[in-house]
Amino acid sequence: MDIQLEPQAAGRMSGEELKKLHERMKKREKSRRLRKLGARFGVNLIVSVLVILPLLYALSIAFMPSGELFSMEMNLLPKAPTVDNFVQAFAKIPLFRFILNSFLVAGCITIGQIISCSLAAFALSFLDFKGKNVIFMLIMATMMVPGEATIISNYLTVSGWGWLNTYKVLIIPYMTSAMGIFLFRQFYLTFPKSLYEAAKIDGCPNLVFIIKILIPLTKSAIGAMAVYTFINAYNMYMWPLLVTGTEEMRTVQIGISMLNSVDSQSITMVIAGVVMVILPSLLVFILGQKQLIRGMFSGAVKG
Amino acid sequence: MAKLALENVRKIYKNGYEAVHNFSLEIEEGEFLILVGPSGCGKSTLLRMIAGLEDITSGELWMDGEIGNYKEPGERNLAMVFQNYALYPNMSVYDNIAFSLSVRKKDKEEIDRKVHETAKLLGIEQLLDRRPGELSGGQKQRVAIGNAIIRNPRALLMDEPLSNLDAKLRTQMRVELAALQHKMKTTTIYVTHDQTEAMTLGSRIVVMKEGEMQQVDTPANLYDAPANKFVAGFIGTPSMNFFEAQAVREEEGVLLLVGEHRIRLSGEDAARLRAHGADKVWLGIRPEDIAVSAPQEGRQTERRPGWKEGLLADGNYLEVLITDIELLGAEKLLIFLLYGKKYVAKVPAETQVKTGEQRRLYLNMAAAHLFDCATEKRI
Amino acid sequence: MKTVMKMKQRLGAYLFFVPCLTIFALFLFYPFAKTIYLSLYKTDKLGQAKLFVGLGNYAELFTSESFFHSLLVTFIFVAIVVSVSMLLGLITALLVNKNFPGIRVFSTAYALPMAIASSAAALIFEIMLDPTIGIIDKVLGTDINWLHDERYALVCVALLTAWLNSGINYLYFSAGLANIDEAIYERASVDGANEWQKFTRLTLPGLSPILFYTVVVNIILAFQSFGQVKILTEGGPGESTNLIVYSIYRDAFFNFRFGGAAAQSVVLFTMIMILTLIMFKLEKRGVKY
Numbered sequence: 001m002d003i004q005l006e007p008q009a010a011g012r013m014s015g016e017e018l019k020k021l022h023e024r025m026k027k028r029e030k031s032r033r034l035r036k037l038g039a040r041f042g043v044n045l046i047v048s049v050l051v052i053l054p055l056l057y058a059l060s061i062a063f064m065p066s067g068e069l070f071s072m073e074m075n076l077l078p079k080a081p082t083v084d085n086f087v088q089a090f091a092k093i094p095l096f097r098f099i100l101n102s103f104l105v106a107g108c109i110t111i112g113q114i115i116s117c118s119l120a121a122f123a124l125s126f127l128d129f130k131g132k133n134v135i136f137m138l139i140m141a142t143m144m145v146p147g148e149a150t151i152i153s154n155y156l157t158v159s160g161w162g163w164l165n166t167y168k169v170l171i172i173p174y175m176t177s178a179m180g181i182f183l184f185r186q187f188y189l190t191f192p193k194s195l196y197e198a199a200k201i202d203g204c205p206n207l208v209f210i211i212k213i214l215i216p217l218t219k220s221a222i223g224a225m226a227v228y229t230f231i232n233a234y235n236m237y238m239w240p241l242l243v244t245g246t247e248e249m250r251t252v253q254i255g256i257s258m259l260n261s262v263d264s265q266s267i268t269m270v271i272a273g274v275v276m277v278i279l280p281s282l283l284v285f286i287l288g289q290k291q292l293i294r295g296m297f298s299g300a301v302k303g
Numbered sequence: 304m305a306k307l308a309l310e311n312v313r314k315i316y317k318n319g320y321e322a323v324h325n326f327s328l329e330i331e332e333g334e335f336l337i338l339v340g341p342s343g344c345g346k347s348t349l350l351r352m353i354a355g356l357e358d359i360t361s362g363e364l365w366m367d368g369e370i371g372n373y374k375e376p377g378e379r380n381l382a383m384v385f386q387n388y389a390l391y392p393n394m395s396v397y398d399n400i401a402f403s404l405s406v407r408k409k410d411k412e413e414i415d416r417k418v419h420e421t422a423k424l425l426g427i428e429q430l431l432d433r434r435p436g437e438l439s440g441g442q443k444q445r446v447a448i449g450n451a452i453i454r455n456p457r458a459l460l461m462d463e464p465l466s467n468l469d470a471k472l473r474t475q476m477r478v479e480l481a482a483l484q485h486k487m488k489t490t491t492i493y494v495t496h497d498q499t500e501a502m503t504l505g506s507r508i509v510v511m512k513e514g515e516m517q518q519v520d521t522p523a524n525l526y527d528a529p530a531n532k533f534v535a536g537f538i539g540t541p542s543m544n545f546f547e548a549q550a551v552r553e554e555e556g557v558l559l560l561v562g563e564h565r566i567r568l569s570g571e572d573a574a575r576l577r578a579h580g581a582d583k584v585w586l587g588i589r590p591e592d593i594a595v596s597a598p599q600e601g602r603q604t605e606r607r608p609g610w611k612e613g614l615l616a617d618g619n620y621l622e623v624l625i626t627d628i629e630l631l632g633a634e635k636l637l638i639f640l641l642y643g644k645k646y647v648a649k650v651p652a653e654t655q656v657k658t659g660e661q662r663r664l665y666l667n668m669a670a671a672h673l674f675d676c677a678t679e680k681r682i
Numbered sequence: 683m684k685t686v687m688k689m690k691q692r693l694g695a696y697l698f699f700v701p702c703l704t705i706f707a708l709f710l711f712y713p714f715a716k717t718i719y720l721s722l723y724k725t726d727k728l729g730q731a732k733l734f735v736g737l738g739n740y741a742e743l744f745t746s747e748s749f750f751h752s753l754l755v756t757f758i759f760v761a762i763v764v765s766v767s768m769l770l771g772l773i774t775a776l777l778v779n780k781n782f783p784g785i786r787v788f789s790t791a792y793a794l795p796m797a798i799a800s801s802a803a804a805l806i807f808e809i810m811l812d813p814t815i816g817i818i819d820k821v822l823g824t825d826i827n828w829l830h831d832e833r834y835a836l837v838c839v840a841l842l843t844a845w846l847n848s849g850i851n852y853l854y855f856s857a858g859l860a861n862i863d864e865a866i867y868e869r870a871s872v873d874g875a876n877e878w879q880k881f882t883r884l885t886l887p888g889l890s891p892i893l894f895y896t897v898v899v900n901i902i903l904a905f906q907s908f909g910q911v912k913i914l915t916e917g918g919p920g921e922s923t924n925l926i927v928y929s930i931y932r933d934a935f936f937n938f939r940f941g942g943a944a945a946q947s948v949v950l951f952t953m954i955m956i957l958t959l960i961m962f963k964l965e966k967r968g969v970k971y
Contacts, residue, residue: 018363018370025373029358037782044777044784048791051774054845055794057817058806074820116701123698135699142710144958148906148927149951152934152943153713153720156729173709176702206694235799237909238927242935253801257913267809274802285797286790293793293853356868377874389865393887403873406883450873460872 055278062086062272069268085272092266093273094247098255099280105170105240105251106233112175113229114222120176121184122210126196142178148238155242169243170251174233180225183295187221188214224295227288234281252277306332306490307353307371307458312362314348314514322348323514326362330458333488335481337505339495341537345514346494350460353492354383366457382451383460387467388443390435390450396422397431400449407454421449424483440468444476448483458490465500477503498538502526510534532679535587535672541636543672544593544646546586546621550576559586562642564621568668576673579682587672590636593648594665595656619666625658639664714951720944729940739945749946751921752929756905759840759925763904766844768896771851776885779859789856796849800909807842808914832922835915839923842914843907847900854896855889862888898961902954926950 049056057076061069062085064078089095123129124136154173163169191214199209215222240251250258256277259270285292307330314323323345330336338346351357353364355376364371371379382403390399397418398405404414422428425445435443444464451459464480465473481504484491495501501508502522510517510525510533518530529535535543548559548566556569557576566586568576576584626645627638630652637648637656648664656662673682721739723731743749774792778785795803810817811828819825828834862885870880908927911917917924917932924932926946934943 021370022361022372029373040777040780040782041784044788047774047777048788051770051845051848052791052794054803054806054810055798057810061809069815071815076817112701116705119698120702123695127695127698129695135703139702139706142706144955145710145714145951146902146906146954148908148930149947149954150710150713150717152729152930152940152947153716154709155934156940157708157713157716173705176705178706181702206698231797235797235801237799237801237912238931241912253799253909257801257805257909267815270805271809274805278798278802281797281799282794285794289790289793293856354868354872356871376868376871377876379872381872383869383872385865385869387863387865389863389869391866391870391884391887392863393890394883402870402875402883406870406873406875406879450869 058271058275058278061268062275064268066266066268085268086276088266088269089273089276092269093255093259095252095255095273095276097248098250098252099277101167101249102234102251102253103280104167105236106230108167108171109174109233110226110229112171113177113180114226116176117180117184117225118210118215118218118222120181121188122206122214124181124185125188125191126193127206139178139181143182151238151242154239158243164243165246165249167249170236170240170249173239174236177229180229183221183225184218187218191217220291220294222295223288223291224293227284227292230284230288231281234284306330306367307492308363308365309349309353310363310365312349312352312364313360314345314352314357315360321514323352326514326516328509328516328519330490330492333490335484335491335493335504335506337493337495337501337508338511339498339501339508339537340511340517342496343513344511346496346509346511347462348514349511350383350462350492350494353458354381354460355379380454380457381460382454382456382458383462384444384447384451384464386463388435388447388464390443390446392435394434395431396427396433396435396438396446399435399446400431400453402450403454417453418449421453424452425449441472441476444468448480452483452487452489456489458492459484461491461493463495464493466495466497473500480504499540502538510537512537528681529587529672530681532585532587532674532681535674535681539589541590541647541649543587543589544648545674546588546641546646547676548584548586550582550584552577559584561586561621566619566666566668568671568673572668572671572673576682579675581675581677581682583676584682585674585676585679587674588666589670590647590649592667592670593637593650594667595637595648595650595654595662596665619668620663621666623662623664625656625660625662628656628658637664717944717947720941721948723941725938725940727938729934729938731941735941739941740949742942743945743949748921748924749929752924752926755836755922755924756926759836759843759907759923760901760904762837762840763843763847763907764897764900766841767847767904768851768900770844770848771853772855772889774848774852775855775859778856789852792852793849795846796853798846800843800846800907801913803842803846804910804913807838807910811838829914830919832920835919836923839907839910839914842910843904846910847903850903851896851900854892854899858889858892858896859885861891894961894964898958901957905950905954 060077063081063083064075065080065082065084068075068079120139124132158164158169158173195213196209199213204212234251235253236251237253237257240254244250244254247255256270256273259266259273309326309328312323312326313321315321326345326349338349340346348357352359355371355374355378359372366374366379391402394402400421401414401418404417418431419428422431425448427442427445427449430438430442430446435446438446447464465476468476477500493504502525505522507519508522508525509519512533518525518534520528520530525534525538529538532545536545546561548561550568551558551560556567556573559566559568621641623639623641623646625637626640627636629636629638631649633652634649635652635654635656637650639646639648639662650656674680675682720729720731722734722736724733724735724738726732778789778792808829809815811819813819813825813827813830816828818828826834828838866884866888867880870884875883906927907925908931911923911925911928912931915923917928927950930943930946930950933939933946
C-alpha cells in the first residue's frame with residue numbers, strides 16, 4: 001500500500017505543469033461544450049422557426065393592411081401594422097358565436113368521453129363478469145373503423161331523426177372513444193387490484209370508488225385525454241360540415257372556411273379570423289401540454 | 304505498479320453539492336477493490352469519474368502513469384457493469400457481448416472466437432441467440448459481465464451489479480464473481496452498499512461516508528480494528544452496539560461507567576485510553592460479543608479469540624430488559640433495552656431467554672472497541 | 683338469494699358499458715352495417731335503398747378508372763404524408779432529446795402543429811401558395827400556380843398534412859426516446875462507441891417498439907384527411923387530389939350516389955383493417971423487446 005506513484009509519471013510532471021495541463025484541458029472542454037450547446041441551440045432555433053413559419057406568416061398577414069398584401073414585393077412583415085382586420089372579422093363574421101359553439105361542442109364531447117370511458121375502463125380492469133373479453137375486443141375493434149367509412153350512414157340516420165342543425169348531433173356521436181377506454185384501462189391496470197378490494201371491504205360502492213379514488217389517481221391520464229379530445233373536437237371538420245347548415249349552429253372551422261370564397265378582397269380579414277380561431281386551441285394545447293405529455297409518457301405509447 | 308491511482312480527486316456538482324472530497328487511492332494490478340458505503344456517500348460518483356462518465360472537478364486520475372482525466376470513456380480501456388445491467392434490448396446476447404469489439408471494427412472471426420470463449424467461461428453459450436428480454440436476472444448479469452471482460456480491459460468497474468437479484472441468486476453470483484476474478488486476475492473496482500457483499504468479495508475495502516474515505520483495509524482489519532465509529536457500525540450485521548460511557552482513571556486500569564454499571568478496562572485498552580485522555584467514550588461491542596451468562600468451565604465453547612478471557616473480566620456485565628427475540632436458526636438475536644435505548648445481542652439458539660425478562664448480559668471485553676465521543680475516532 | 687345477488691352484481695358490471703356501447707351501437711355498429719347494406723343497393727337522392735344490385739356497386743367501382751385513380755392518388759398521398767411527417771417528428775424529437783436551456787419553448791413549437799385545425803391550416807397555406815400574393819413563389823422566385831397545377835397540387839396538400847401530423851409524431855418519438863434506458867448510452871460510451879454508432883445501433887432500434895404503432899396511426903390519420911382537400915383543391919385539378927375520403931364525400935353529397943359511396947367506404951375500411959392487421963402481425967414477429 002505504500003507503493004509510490006509511478007516514478008516516471010510523477011517525475012515527468014511537476015505540480016506546476018500539472019496545473020497548466022488542467023487549465024488547458026478545462027478550457028478546451030469548456031469551449032467544446034459551449035460550441036456543442038451553441039450548435040444545438042442554433043439548429044433548434046432554425047428548425048422550430050421553420051415548423052411554426054405558417055403560423056408566424058398568418059400572424060403577420062393578420063396585422064397587414066389589405067392593400068399591402070397585394071404587391072409583388074417581398075412582404076413578410078406588415079409595414080403599417082393594423083388591428084383593423086380583427087375588428088372587421090368580428091364585425092362581419094359571427095366569429096364569437098362560432099367560437100362559442102365550438103367550445104360548447106368540444107367541452108361536452110370532452111366531458112362525455114371522460115365519463116363514458118372511465119366507466120367502461122373501470123369495469124374492464126376491476127370487475128369480473130362473463131363476456132369481458134368479448135366486450136373488450138368489440139371496443140378495440142371499433143378503432144379499426146375509420147369515422148369516414150360510416151359517415152354517410154350516420155348522416156342519413158341523424159337526418160332521418162331530424163337532428164340536423166342541433167348541438168346534440170355535433171356532440172352525441174362523439175361522446176365515447178375506444179382510444180380513451182384503452183388509455184384509461186392501461187392506466188387502471190397499473191393499480192394493484194387490492195386497491196379496489198380494500199375499498200370493497202370498506203363497503204365503498206363502485207361509483208364512489210371511481211369518483212373518490214380512481215379519478216384523483218388518474219388525473220394525468222384524464223388531463224392528457226382531455227387536452228387531446230378537446231383539441232380534436234374543436235378542430236373537427238367533416239362531420240360539422242355535413243350536419244350543420246345554419247349560421248347559428250356552425251362551428252368555427254366550418255364558419256371560417258365558408259368565408260374563404262365569399263370575397264377575395266378580404267383575405268387579410270379571413271386570416272385575422274383564422275388567427276382568432278387557432279388561438280383557443282393553441283392556448284389549450286400550450287396550457288395542457290405538460291399533462292398531455294405526462295399522460296402519453298406513462299402508458300399510452302407503451303401499450 | 305499501480306494500475307490506477309486517484310490523487311486528491313474532488314467532485315462538485317453544478318448546484319454546489321460536493322459529492323466527493325479530496326479522495327486519494329491507489330489501485331493495484333489484479334486487485335479486487337470494494338467501495339462500500341451508504342447511499343449518497345459518493346461511491347458511485349467516484350466509479351463514474353474513473354469510467355469517464357462524470358467530469359473530475361479537481362485532482363488527478365492516473366492510468367498506467369498517464370493522466371486520465373481528459374480521456375473519453377471509450378479511450379480508457381475500462382469496462383463497466385451497471386446496476387440494471389444496461390443490456391442493449393434490441394440486440395441478441397451474442398451482439399451484446401460482442402458490442403465493444405464490433406464498434407472498434409475488430410476482425411469478425413476474432414470477435415466470434417472471443418464471444419464463444421467468453422460465453423463458455425460464463426456458461427451462457429446456449430443463450431447467444433436470445434434477446435435480453437428473454438433472460439432471467441442472473442443470465443442478464445452474466446451477459447453484462449461477458450460484455451465487460453471480452454476485451455480484456457485495464458480494469459473492470461462494477462456498480463452494484465448484484466443489487467437487482469434476489470437474495471439466493473445474489474449469494475450464488477457473489478461466489479461466482481469471486482472465482483471469476485480470481486481466475487481472470489482483472490483489476491476490479493466494485494461498488495456496493497451491502498457490507499456483507501463487500502466483506503465476502505474484496506481483498507481490500509474502501510469504506511466511504513458523505514464523500515469521504517473513512518478507512519481502507521482488508522475485511523478482517525475492518526472488522527477487528529475499525530478506524531472510527533461509523534466504520535464500526537457499518538461493518539458487521541447486526542451492527543455493533545455503542546454504549547455511551549464515562550471513563551474514570553484508576554490506579555490500575557480504567558473504569559467505564561455505563562449508567563450505573565461499572566465496567567473495568569485493563570491491559571492494552573486501558574493503557575491506550577489513558578494515553579488518549581478522553582473522558583467521554585463510546586464503548587462498542589458487537590452483538591456476537593455478548594453472552595447471557597459468564598462461561599463456566601468446560602461448558603461454553605470458544606466462539607471468538609479471547610472470548611473466555613474477555614467474558615471473565617471483572618464487572619463486565621449489564622443489567623438489561625429483554626424486549627424481543629428473533630430466532631435466526633443456529634443463533635438468535637436478543638433485542639434488549641438499556642436506559643431507554645435498544646441494543647442487540649447474538650447468542651446460541653439454545654440459550655434460555657424469555658422476552659420481558661430482566662437479565663444480566665456479559666460483554667466480551669477482549670473484543671471491545673473504544674471511540675472518542677468528540678471525534679468518533681477509535682482510541 | 684345468492685344467485686339473485688350474483689345476477690345483480692353481474693348486471694351492475696354491464697351497466698358500466700351502457701354509455702359507451704350505446705353510442706358505439708348507434709353511431710358505429712349500426713351505421714357500419716348500414717353502410718354495407720347500402721353498398722349493395724342503388725339509392726334515391728335521399729339515401730333510401732331502392733334497388734338491390736348485389737355486388738353491382740363494387741363491380742362498378744372496380745371497373746371505374748376514376749376509382750383506381752383515386753386509390754392511386756390516395757396511396758401516393760399517404761406515402762408522402764407518413765414518411766415526411768414521421769421524419770419531421772423524428773428529427774424534432776431528436777433535436778430536443780438532450781436537455782439544454784430553452785428546451786421547453788422548442789418542444790412546444792415542435793408539438794404545436796397537432797393543435798391546429800386542418801381547415802385553418804388550409805386557409806393559411808392557400809395564401810402562402812397563391813400565385814400572385816403567395817410567399818412561396820416570392821421566396822423561390824418561381825411563378826407556379828401550386829394548387830391548380832396537376833403536378834404540384836397533391837404534393838402541396840400532402841406536405842400540409844405532413845406538417846399537421848408532425849406534432850403528434852414528435853410526441854410519439856419523444857415518448858419512445860424517453861423509454862430508452864439512459865444507462866445503455868453510458869455503457870456504449872465506456873464500450874467505445876461513437877455518437878453515430880450510438881444513434882444507429884441504440885437509438886433507432888430503441889424506437890422500434892413504438893415505430894409500428896406510430897406507422898399504423900399515421901397511415902390511418904393520413905387516410906382520413908379531408909378538410910384540407912375540401913378547402914384547397916376540391917379533388918382537383920383534374921382528379922389529381924381526389925383522395926378516397928373526398929371521393930366518398932363527393933359521390934354521396936354532390937352526386938347523391940349513396941350506394942357507390944357506401945361501397946367505397948367499405949373498401950376504405952377493408953384497406954385500413956388489412957393494413958392494421960399486417961402491422962400487428964409484423965410487430966409480433968419482428969420486435970422482441
